[in-house]
Amino acid sequence: MAQQLSLFGLPEPEEAPVKPKPAAASAQSKPSPEPPAAYASVVLDIPTRALSEPFAYGIPESLANEVQIGSTVLVHFGNRAAAGYVVDTALDLGDLPGNNSLDPVRIKPIEAILSKPLFTAEAARIARWMSREYVATLSECLRLFLPPGGSPRVVKGDDGVWTVERPAVKPIQNRWVMLTPEGFDYTPPKTAVRQRQLIEALQCGPVTTRDLNLLYNSMSATIKALEKRGIVVVEERRAWRGCSEQTTLSSASGKAPVSLTNGQQQALAQIERARLDAHGDVVLVDGVTGSGKTEVYLSAIERVLAAGRSACVLVPEISLTAQTVGRFRSRFGETVAVFHSRLSAGERLDQWDMVASGTARVVVGARSALFCPLSDLGLIIIDEEHETSYKQGSSPRYHAREVAAEMARRYRCPLVLGSATPSAEALDRCRRGTYNGATWTRVEMPERPGLAVLPTVRIADLRREFSHGSRSMFSKPLMEGLERVVERREKAVLLHNRRGFAPFLMCRECGCVPTCNHCSTALTYHERTHTLQCHTCGSSWRVQPYPAPTSRCPKCGSRYLAKMGLGTQQIEDALHQMLPEDVAIIRMDADSTRGKDSHKKLLEQFDAADCAVLLGTQMIAKGLDFPEVTLVGVVNADFALKLPDFRAGERAYDLLEQVAGRAGRGDRPGEVIVQTYLPEDPVIRAVAEHDRSIFTDYDLDQRRDALYPPFVRLVNILVWSANRDDAQDYIGRIAKLLKRRWHAAAPDFLRAGSAVPQVLGPASCVIERAKDRYRFHLLVKSPVGYHVSDDIDACLKEVGSVRGVSVSVDVDAYDLM
Template sequence: MIAKVIVDVPSRQTDRPFDYEVPGAMEEWIAIGSRVGVPFGGRTLQGFVIGLAEQSSLPSSRLKPVAELLDGVPPLLPDMIELSEWLSAKYCCSRIQALQAMIPAALKGKEERRIGLGDEDAPHGLSKELMEWLGEQAGLVKLDALLERFPDQARMMKGALQSGALLQQAAIKDRLAARKVQTVFLPESREEAERALEALGAKAAKQRAALSYLLEHGGPMSIQALAAASGASPASIRSLVDKGLLIMREVVSERDPFAHREFERTEPLPLTATQQAVFRRIANALDAGQADVMLLHGVTGSGKTEVYLQSIANCLKQERQAIVLVPEIALTPQMVERFKGRFGEAVAVLHSRLSNGEKLDEWRKIRSGRARVAIGARSAIFAPFERIGLVIIDEEHESSYKQEESPKYHAREVAVRRAKQHGAVVVLGSATPSLESFAAANRSPAPGQEPMLLSMAERVGGRPLPSVDIVDMREELRDGNRSMFSRRLHEALLARLERGEQSVLLLNRRGYSTFVMCRSCGYTATCPHCDISLTFHQKARQMRCHYCGHAEQAPATCPSCESEHIRYFGTGTQKVEEELARLFPGIRVIRMDVDTTSEKHAHEKLLKTFGDRKGDVLLGTQMVAKGLDFPFVTLVGVIAADTSLNLPDFRAAERTFQLLTQVAGRAGRHHLQGEVIVQSYSPEHYAITTAREHDYEAFVREELRHRSQMGYPPYCRLVLVTMSHEQLALLAEVGQSFAAELRALAEHEGVLAPLHSGLPRALEILGPVASPIARMKDRYRFQCVIKYRGSIDASALVRRALQPFTEGTQQSVLFSVDVDPQVIL
C-alpha cells in the first residue's frame, strides 16, 4: 500500500503529495485523513494522508516507509481532505496550511529526537559518567535533556552518533497530550475495606477520614478531589494505596472549560407567527436533505436565537449534527448558557479564550461523536462532524469571520462549501446583513426554489425599538462644551444613576489617547517599526503600537525639541473611564477592551458583575455591541460615531451603520424603554441618519449607489495582493514585474478589461502602489487590487502569476494573497 502524504513544509516547492510505503502492520490502521510521521530531508516530519494507492510512480528502492502512525482514529474525515484542496485553490495557500487550519493547535506535532546506547565497541570519546547515565535510563532520552546534562560533550556526541556508539531515533511529539490524573478506587472487596477502616488506629485519623469518605460516596476520585473533600493529605491517601486498601491508576481526565458552571435546563418557548414561518422554512429545507442557503434578516430582539435553538433540535432528531458560528466577541457566557441550557452535554464550545488543552478535549468530544452541536468562532466551521445537517452563522456581517492569516478563508464561504458536501442547510442571520449577502438573497430564485431572504421585522412581544438621538458635537463645541460628553448624554447618564438603571457606552478605540504630540514643534510619537502613531496607555504610562506590539515609556519632554508641551490627543476607553469618575463621583464603571479581557474568563467575570448590577456603566470597544442582553440597560451612548467612518476603506460606512445598529439593540430589550444617544461630528452622513431610523433598506439603497459608481462589491469581487520587503527599491521592481505578469496572463485569457466596459467577464488590476500603512514591522509594503466579475478564476490567475517570484533573489519578497478581503489596509 502506498500513502500519498502532504508533509508539514509550508513552501511552494514542496506543496504536493509525496509517496510513502505503508508497513504491513499499519495497513489496517492507515486511512485517508490519518496523521503520520514520515522521513523527509533528513528529519522526521508530521504529514497527512490524502490518498492511498496500490502503486507508486517511484521505483520501490526510492520509497521510504511511513515511520509512525500518530492517531488510532484519523483526525480528518475524507470530506475535509477534499475541502482542503478547495481551500488551497480558492485562497492561494499551501495544502498543508489548509490542513493545519482544520485541527487543534495541540495536534500540530513537532520532531523530537531521542538518544540511546548503540554499538559498545564503536569509538566514541564520551565520558564514563555519560555512558553509565544513559545505561541507567529506561528507554531513549531526549537529545535536549542529554545536551543540558552534559553540555561540554556536545562535539563528542556528534562523533559518537556517526560511529554508531550512540543511536538516534526521531519521533513526532504532539504539543499536548491527553491529561492523566492519579485516581483512587476502592478494592474489589468492599467488605475488606470496611474491616480495614475499623482496624485503622486513632493515629491514622486522616487515613480513616479518606477511606470513610470513599466508602460513603463511592469512587473513583482523583487524589486531589478526595483530599479536598475528606480533609486528608495526599500523603495519607498514598499510604492507603501502599497498604493495599485503595487502588491507584492513571485515568484520562477531560479538561472541561465549564466544569465550574451549572447550566439550568430550558424548554422551548412558544414561537410568534413570524418566528414560526421562519422555523418552518428551515425545517422544510432540512427535510429535503439538499444543500440550501438562506439569509435571516431579523431586527435586534426579534427572537432569532430561539429559532436557531428549535431548528437545531429538529436537526438532532434527524440524527444529524449542527454547527453554530458566532463572532469571537459575541461568544459570551450568555450565548453559551442558552445552548448548554437547551442541549446540555451534547454541546462542544470552541473559541480562542480556551487553553490549548481545553480546545483539544472539546474537539475530541466532537470527533468521538459525544458532542452533536459545536458552537464557536470561525474555526468551528471545521468541526469534524460526519453528518452535518445545519450550519448557523449569527451576525453574518461580522468581519471577524474572515481569517487574517493564511489560509485567509471566510467562514461563510467554507460553510456553503461544507453544506454542499453534506446536503446541509446554511442559515445566515443578522440585523444588518453584509451587502454581498443581501444582494445575493435579493436575486430572484430559480424556478421551483424558495426565496433565500427571510425577514423578522419586529421585536418579540411587540416591544418598540429604542429611540435614537444624534448629537452634533460641532454645536457642543460652539457652545463652549469641550468635554467628551455632550450635555444630552451627561443628563441621560445622571438620570440612569438616579433611577438605578444601567448604561452601555461604546468607544471603538482602546487606550488613553490615540496619539502623543508636542505642541511646540509638532513632533508626533510614531512606531520605529511601522508607519503608524503610538497609542498612549495611562495605567502603565506607556506608548504602544497596536500593529507590532512595540512599547516604550511616554516622554516627559519632547524628544525632538525638549519642550515640556507634550500633550495627549484623541480619546480612548481609559480616558473615558477617568472622565466618568471625575464627572460622576462614586460611579461604578466596568471597562471591557483588549487590555482588560486578556486574562482567562475575564469576559465572563466582567459581564457577570454587570449582570448582577454591581456596575452602573459598561464601557467598551465593539465587544460590548454584540449579543448582550441585560434587562436594566436603558441607555446606550456612542461617544464618537465617526471613529470608523473616516477610514480609507470602501466598507467604512457599512461598518459604521452596522455597529450603531448593533449597539443600539442592547437598549430596552425587556420591560424598560430604551434610549440611544449618538455623538457625531458628521451627523448628516447617511450611515448615521439611517441608523437613527433603524432603516436598513434606506442605508442599502444609498450605499449600493456609491458602490455601483466606484465599482466595488457586490458589483464585483476583489483579490488583494500585498508584497513586503526591507528594501524599497527591490520591492518596487518586483511589484511592477508581478503586475506585468498578471496583466499578460489576464490578456491571454481574454478577460483584461475595465469593469465599466460592460463586458460580462472583466478583470482590472490597480497598482502596485504603497499600502495605506506603507511600513509594518520594518518591512515596506506595496499592494495590487484585482477587481473582477463574471466566471473568472482569479485565484488561479494570481497563483500562476506568482510562480516566477518564488525562486532566486525575488524569493525574499513576501507575497500575501487575500481573496475577498474585508480590510484593505
C-alpha cells in the same frame, strides 16, 4: 533503518533522531527494496508554495494495514526527512491523481507512521478546495483540521540531525473511586473513621481521588486498603478540561420560551425545509437586535440532535462570552464543546477530543470551530455573519461563511446565517435566489418577543454643542441620560472604539506626532502605564506628556507634547468624576481583558451591580443581553466613517446598529444617544430612523459605480520585505504578468459576455511599513463566478520566490490597509 523505526514505536518519545547513514555502508547493508503493497498521496509538512501538491510514496507491506487517509507519516524528500499527511491511497500508482506517468521504481517508501488518522477523506477534499480557492498551500489548509497542539513534526537540530518532535500537549486521566456491589453492603468498624468517610462520600456515586483528597486530606491509604478487600474499585477515565466554566450571569440561560414569535416560527420552518431537502441550502435569518435569533438556533439544533446528527455554531470571538456559552450548555448540557482563544492548550485539546469521540455533538466557537471533527454534521450556524472576524488574517485567508457554505453543500446540511445587519454579499445572494448551486432564502424577524420594543435613537450634533460653548466629551443629551439612569438605578452602555487614554500625542509647537520606529503608524498613549504603544507591532516606550516637567518633544525638544483625542481610559476617568461613587464603572477593552476569564468577570460585575455603566470598545456591542440596560451612548460615531476602505460605512453602520440594540431588551423602554459631527451621513440617518435602506441603497449605488463587492470579487495581493526596492520590484512583476495574461484573454471574456479582470496598482499600503517591513499591494477586481485564483496561482509560480520577500494572497479581501 530497523533501529530508526523502533524509535517511533515507543509509547511517548520526546524525540526520534533520523540519522543519515554513510553512503558506503548504506550501499553494502541495504537490501533491495520490497515492492510496495499500495501507494499514498502525501502532502509534505514543509511551508513553501513550491511543495503544495501531494507527492506519491509507496506503502510497505509492513504498514499496509496501518496507513490511512489522515495519517501523519515519516518520509524522505530529497536529502532530508519530513513529516507528511496522507490524503489519498490506491493499490496502483496510476490510480493516484496526477501520477499516471511516474516510474514505480523511483517511488520512495513511507518509513514510519507518526500518528493515527487525524482527519477524514472529506476533510482532505475540503482542504484541497480551500487551497485552490484561497491560493494557499495544501499543508496550511490541512493543518486547520488537526487537533490543537498539532501533529508530530520533523525539525532540524543545531547539530544538523532531523528529529521527530511530538506535540507537547497531552491528554490527562482522572482516577475515579466507586463502590462495588459488596461495598454497598459493607459496614466499617466504628473505629475506622476514614473508611466511614470514604463510604459516605461514595454513596451518591463515583468521586475522583483528587476531590476525595481535597475533602478529607489524604485518602490514598484508605482507598488502597478497601480496594484490596473488593469494597471499592478504582478506574481511570479521560478528563475533559474546559468543561467546568461556571458563571453567575443571570442571562446565561437557554430555557425555552412558552411560545415563539411569528418571525421565529417562519425562520424555523425555512431551516426545517432546508434540512429535509438536504441540498446544502442557506437560510439568512435577518432579525432586529433582540428578536430572539438565539432561540431559533437552539430550537433548530434540538431537531438536528433528535435526528442523530451534530451541529456547529460559530460566533464572533468578542461575542463568545460566558453568557452565550451558558445558554447552549443550559439547553444541551455536557454535549457542548467550546472553542476560543482564551482556552489553554490542554483545554483546546480536550474539547477537540470530546468532539472526535462523539461525547460532544454541539460545537460553539470562533471560526476555527468549523474544522472540529464532528461526525455526521447536520447543521451549521453562523451568528452575526456580517462580522469581519470571520475572515482569517493569516494564510490560508479563508472566510468562514464561504467555507461553511462549501461544507454544507458537501455534507448536504443547511447553513443558517443570522444577523441584525446582514452583509452586502449575503443580501445580494438572497436577492439572486441562488449562489454556487445552493438556494439562498432570507427570513425577516422584525419584532422583539414579549413587551420589548426597539429603542428610540437621538442624534447629538457635536457641532451645535461646540457652537453653544460646550467643551465636554459628553453632550447635554448624553449627560442628562446618564443622570436619569442614576436616578432610576438602571444601567447604561457607552461605546468608544478607541482603547488607551489618547489616540496620539502631538507637539503644540512643531506639530510632531510620535510614530513607531518599526511601523508607519502613530503611537497611542496609555495613561495607566505612562507609555506610548504601537497597536500594530506591540512596541512601547515610556513617556511623560505635558504638563509633566520631563515632557519633551522628540523632534524640537518642546515641553508641550500634549494628549490629543479620546481613549476609553480618559472617558473612564471622566465618568468617575461625573457620577456618584455608588455607580459601578466597568471598562472593557483589549487592555482590561488580557487575562483568562477577564471578560466573564467584568460582565458578572456589571450584571451584579445595582447601578452601573459599561464602557468599552466594539467587544461590548454584540452578544450581550442585559434587560436592565436602558441607555446606550456612542461617544463619537465618526471614527470609522472616513477610513480609506469601501467597507468603512458598512462597518460603522453594523457597529452602531448592534450597540444600539443593547438598550431596551427588557420591559423598560430603551434610549440611544449617538454623538456625531456628521448627522446627515446616511449611516447616522439609517441608525436614527431604524431604516437600513437609507444606508444600503446609498452604499450599493457607490459600490456599483466603483465596481466593488458584491458586484465583483476583490483580491488583495500583498508583498513585504525589509528591502523596499525588492518588495516593489517583486509586486511589479506580478502585476505585469497578470495584466499580460488577461489582456491576451480579453476576447474570450468578451465572447462569454463577461468583464475582463482589472488590476489596480501596485501601490504602497496605507500602513506602508509594519514591523520593519515595507509593504506594497495590488487589487484585482474579477467578475463574480470567474475563478480568478487559478490565474493568480499560475502567475505566482511563474514569478517564483525571492529570498527575503514574502507574498500573501487575500481572496475576497476585507483588510485593504
